[in-house]
Amino acid sequence: MEFRASHILVKDKRLADDLLKRIKGGADFAAIARDFSTCPSKSKGGDLGWFGEGAMVPAFEQAVKRMSVGSISPIVPTQFGFHIIKKTGSR
Numbered sequence: 001m002e003f004r005a006s007h008i009l010v011k012d013k014r015l016a017d018d019l020l021k022r023i024k025g026g027a028d029f030a031a032i033a034r035d036f037s038t039c040p041s042k043s044k045g046g047d048l049g050w051f052g053e054g055a056m057v058p059a060f061e062q063a064v065k066r067m068s069v070g071s072i073s074p075i076v077p078t079q080f081g082f083h084i085i086k087k088t089g090s091r
Helices: 013-024 029-036 040-044 058-066
Strands: 002-010 047-052 076-078 081-090
Touching (some): 002 013, 002 029, 013 081, 029 040, 040 047
Antiparallel strands (some): 076 081
16 A cells, blocks of 8 residues: 655644644645745655655554545654644555
8 A cells, every 4th residue: 555645844843733723724735834844845845755654654654544535634743743744645
């Protein structure tokens, strides 16, 4: 199984909470990613492309597996910071 997702990565939990609130309120995910994410994927609106099992840290992968395509995750903490994930595909 492969997945496709975009994400926003930030170091501060309060900022992550605020950004998630904005996205749920209708803000554009890709625009928020470009403006706030600390991941190099921010230049692509947070798009991580296709990835297989074992390619991401366990907490991130588990969150993506549970999500339906098009949905936005709650905040997912990892050793890199706080992620907001948008699942964009699975195959």
